[in-house]
Amino acid sequence: MSVLVVDDLRTSLQINGGEYHAVREISFSIEEGETLAVVGESGCGKSMLAMSIMRLLPSVASITAGRILLDSLPIEAVSETGMERVRGAKIGMVFQEPMTALNPVLTVGEQISEPLRDHLGLSRREARKAAIGLMEKVRIPSAASRYSSYPHEFSGGMRQRVVIALAIACHPRLLIADEPTTALDVTVQRQILDLLDVLRTEGKMGMLLITHNLGIVAGHADRVAVMYGGDLVESATVTDLFRNPAHPYSRALLASLPRVDRDLSELASIPGRVPTLVNMPDGCRFMDRCPHAMEKCNSMPPPADVGDANLHMVRCWLYVQGGEHAA
Ligand SMILES: Nc1ncnc2c1ncn2[C@@H]1O[C@H](COP(=O)(O)OP(=O)(O)OP(=O)(O)O)[C@@H](O)[C@H]1O
Numbered sequence: 001m002s003v004l005v006v007d008d009l010r011t012s013l014q015i016n017g018g019e020y021h022a023v024r025e026i027s028f029s030i031e032e033g034e035t036l037a038v039v040g041e042s043g044c045g046k047s048m049l050a051m052s053i054m055r056l057l058p059s060v061a062s063i064t065a066g067r068i069l070l071d072s073l074p075i076e077a078v079s080e081t082g083m084e085r086v087r088g089a090k091i092g093m094v095f096q097e098p099m100t101a102l103n104p105v106l107t108v109g110e111q112i113s114e115p116l117r118d119h120l121g122l123s124r125r126e127a128r129k130a131a132i133g134l135m136e137k138v139r140i141p142s143a144a145s146r147y148s149s150y151p152h153e154f155s156g157g158m159r160q161r162v163v164i165a166l167a168i169a170c171h172p173r174l175l176i177a178d179e180p181t182t183a184l185d186v187t188v189q190r191q192i193l194d195l196l197d198v199l200r201t202e203g204k205m206g207m208l209l210i211t212h213n214l215g216i217v218a219g220h221a222d223r224v225a226v227m228y229g230g231d232l233v234e235s236a237t238v239t240d241l242f243r244n245p246a247h248p249y250s251r252a253l254l255a256s257l258p259r260v261d262r263d264l265s266e267l268a269s270i271p272g273r274v275p276t277l278v279n280m281p282d283g284c285r286f287m288d289r290c291p292h293a294m295e296k297c298n299s300m301p302p303p304a305d306v307g308d309a310n311l312h313m314v315r316c317w318l319y320v321q322g323g324e325h326a327a
């Protein structure tokens with residue numbers, strides 16, 4: 001059974017009285033125990049997608065079409081209060097900067113205990129014991145004695161472990177990790193990603209892993225979704241995408257493979273940058289930077305349903321019958 005199904009999702013932003021799509025007609029699913037990596041340059045809509053799933057959008061943004069099913073539950077049917085519960089118990093969240101998820105004036109132990117009491121109904125004593133267990137699980141050394149430490153007494157990597165303990169406290173079905181290791185040094189990055197892999201497998205969780213780093217995709221994801229300008233332009237298994245990238249944007253991203261650990265924002269393989277939402281072309285949003293752009297790309301967005309969303313999907317006129325094949 002799919003842990004998450006996103007079907008034809010559209011998220012719009014109100015900017016100066018106009019309505020702009022930050023996420024346009026996106027469909028994918030994540031199975032139990034599976035990691036889907038979402039990649040794309042800065043401004044491609046990766047975080048908007050994650051915030052849409054969590055229903056934590058900024059006030060100017062709203063979901064305008066499509067469906068999101070979490071463990072078969074349509075989340076649009078869930079009330080705001082219900083959503084707080086869903087976020088606390090069904091979806092675990094890990095972001096780039098752990099301090100934003102932590103309360104500086106509460107001890108880490110108290111913070112991990114809170115969802116255990118609120119969502120699982122544990123007593124104070126039981127929650128303390130379980131929180132220490134979770135701190136051990138995320139390999140925080142001397143967990144029992146560090147229960148009473150404050151976040152500022154921890155290193156960045158240890159803080160991220162606290163956030164992960166919080167995220168998995170109520171056995172969520174889905175983990176959403178938005179650049180969880182970007183702020184950490186390389187050795188700590190690897191440890192955190194390995195830890196997430198172990199926890200995901202043990203807990204049979206699905207994981208949506210947003211990253212700029214193709215090395216992380218290669219090492220930690222099962223499937224990958226490439227986003228550009230709010231569109232899902234290609235999705236495939238990691239092996240398939242790395243061997244046979246179809247979309248010109250994916251090809252350009254992968255052209256930087258020898259430097260796989262460099263951040264996408266530093267890559268010079270694709271001249272230009274992602275247009276801002278108010279300047280998005282009407283047709284294919286990658287058109288301005290695409291070496292294969294045709295007349296058609298200018299007038300109409302490519303259809304979103306080319307190929308099977310769970311196999312190898314590509315959203316590009318080159319692969320629609322009548323289009324000129326890029327290969
Ligand atoms: N609060 C907001 N108000 C207006 N526009 C916004 C807001 N948040 C995001 N956007 C716009 O929505 C688009 C998608 O942004 P998003 O943050 O999802 O990108 P991203 O892929 O996560 O980028 P990054 O890799 O830098 O985190 C961008 O054009 C961005 O400028």
Ligand SMILES: [Mg+2]
Nearest residue numbers: 046047048178
């Ligand atoms: Mg982001």
